[in-house]
Amino acid sequence: xxxxTKRDRQAERxxxxxxxxxxxxWDMTREVGLxxxxxRGVADRxxxxxxxxxxxxxxxNAIYDAMFGQAWTECLAHFESVKAQAxxxxxxxxxxxxxxxxxxxxxxxxxxxxxxxxxxxxxxxSEENYAPAVATLDLAxxxxxxxxxxxxxxxxxxxxxxxxxxxxxxxxxxxxxRWARLLDRAVDMYADHLDLP
Amino acid sequence: xxxxTKRDRQAERxxxxxxxxxxxxWDMTREVGLxxxxxRGVADRxxxxxxxxxxxxxxxNAIYDAMFGQAWTECLAHFESVKAQAxxxxxxxxxxxxxxxxxxxxxxxxxxxxxxxxxxxxxxxSEENYAPAVATLDLAxxxxxxxxxxxxxxxxxxxxxxxxxxxxxxxxxxxxxRWARLLDRAVDMYADHLDLP
DNA sequence: GCTGTACTTCTAACTATGTTAGGAAAAACT
DNA sequence: AGTTTTTCCTAACATAGTTAGAAGTACAGC
Numbered sequence: 244x245x246x247x248t249k250r251d252r253q254a255e256r257x258x259x260x261x262x263x264x265x266x267x268x269w270d271m272t273r274e275v276g277l278x279x280x281x282x283r284g285v286a287d288r289x290x291x292x293x294x295x296x297x298x299x300x301x302x303x304n305a306i307y308d309a310m311f312g313q314a315w316t317e318c319l320a321h322f323e324s325v326k327a328q329a330x331x332x333x334x335x336x337x338x339x340x341x342x343x344x345x346x347x348x349x350x351x352x353x354x355x356x357x358x359x360x361x362x363x364x365x366x367x368x369s370e371e372n373y374a375p376a377v378a379t380l381d382l383a384x385x386x387x388x389x390x391x392x393x394x395x396x397x398x399x400x401x402x403x404x405x406x407x408x409x410x411x412x413x414x415x416x417x418x419x420x421r422w423a424r425l426l427d428r429a430v431d432m433y434a435d436h437l438d439l440p
Numbered sequence: 441x442x443x444x445t446k447r448d449r450q451a452e453r454x455x456x457x458x459x460x461x462x463x464x465x466w467d468m469t470r471e472v473g474l475x476x477x478x479x480r481g482v483a484d485r486x487x488x489x490x491x492x493x494x495x496x497x498x499x500x501n502a503i504y505d506a507m508f509g510q511a512w513t514e515c516l517a518h519f520e521s522v523k524a525q526a527x528x529x530x531x532x533x534x535x536x537x538x539x540x541x542x543x544x545x546x547x548x549x550x551x552x553x554x555x556x557x558x559x560x561x562x563x564x565x566s567e568e569n570y571a572p573a574v575a576t577l578d579l580a581x582x583x584x585x586x587x588x589x590x591x592x593x594x595x596x597x598x599x600x601x602x603x604x605x606x607x608x609x610x611x612x613x614x615x616x617x618r619w620a621r622l623l624d625r626a627v628d629m630y631a632d633h634l635d636l637p
Numbered sequence: 638g639c640t641g642t643a644c645t646t647c648t649a650a651c652t653a654t655g656t657t658a659g660g661a662a663a664a665a666c667t
Numbered sequence: 668a669g670t671t672t673t674t675c676c677t678a679a680c681a682t683a684g685t686t687a688g689a690a691g692t693a694c695a696g697c
Contacts, residue, residue, distance in 0.1 A: 252665090253665075257673090403608040
């Protein structure tokens with residue numbers, strides 16, 4: 244029997260090519276840095292010439308946009324994959340979430356740069372590729388809710404706190420742990436502030 | 441009577457020209473954004489052609505470097521000018537410092553971007569122009585010391601906390617106050633954590 | 638006052654990069 | 668088989684930072 248819906252080989256190949264292009268873009272990013280990738284370099288890695296990339300992406304920023312979406316989709320998937328392992332107590336849950344995010348951010352600096360820092364001049368994510376970032380935050384919101392933390396400002400304070408530690412670590416001691424080791428203390432401070440058990 | 445040391449008109453003019461150039465660079469920054477300034481644009485504003493700037497600065501990044509130094513020098517001066525107004529209690533002093541820094545950062549986003557965010561690809565400040573940033577942090581360290589907070593980790597946590605709020609405000613709600621209004625709460629949380637009166 | 642030296646600015650040009658125009662080749666459809 | 672659509676190419680443009688080398692300017696010493 245044939246597949247129910249006839250496969251669209253053309254669309255499949257197109258998607259595969261696009262995936263190949265962003266993979267190549269990540270490759271080059273890890274070699275030369277996020278801002279230093281060039282269309283000619285990316286094209287080389289997939290055996291094309293630069294202008295051909297325009298068949299698949301409207302601009303260089305559109306490539307960044309796709310990378311942004313992919314990174315946050317990964318992040319969302321990661322959070323969902325460890326969601327079940329979240330411990331029971333509110334305090335422990337917040338600590339777990341903090342570590343999950345922090346480790347993910349520190350694991351790949353270029354990725355973190357694209358996801359969380361406004362580092363590419365002129366680039367801002369499209370609505371479409373911003374969606375998984377929103378979804379990830381929703382997941383955090385959910386976790387907070389299920390632990391009785393419902394005030395949006397509480398979550399804002401938490402994200403600023405954890406984000407501040409990540410950024411400080413990234414900017415002032417990359418590869419080290421000067422701020423990483425403050426993470427548990429920070430979460431405890433926050434949990435105490437909310438009178439969590 | 442003549443001045444004791446003969447004036448070096450050449451050096452004077454040179455410095456004046458350099459100052460004019462960074463002023464023009466700030467001008468253009470405020471019009472088009474920090475990353476979008478061009479040597480030709482800056483040169484135009486001082487009645488020159490782009491290559492002439494190389495008589496005064498080694499590269500575009502050297503101009504950013506000078507701007508960086510100037511911005512932190514301003515910041516240091518600002519901190520020193522309000523230092524005397526710092527209130528007596530430790531908690532109040534921390535709150536005062538937080539507001540001073542936060543307001544300074546939010547007042548000029550481009551400046552904050554250059555001072556605190558790694559936003560210009562390939563640029564990192566020279567030792568020389570990083571000095572006023574270090575001096576500013578020393579001032580904070582001093583304030584902490586004089587309020588009995590001596591553990592370096594305590595200061596690290598504080599800077600990450602305040603920096604996190606600034607960055608969150610800047611990235612997610614520029615011009616608004618979604619994180620700005622959490623500032624006092626954050627400082628109180630921190631002060632409670634350190635058992636400050 | 639003239640002249641040589643050092644400094645400043647200029648024009649012309651190079652290189653790298655994102656991007657567009659328009660045509661050839663490949664694939665898909667009828 | 669012929670037509671259309673899609674993909675990729677070459678050629679070229681515009682903008683940017685930067686370099687080379689000539690022309691102009693300021694000033695010290697004779």
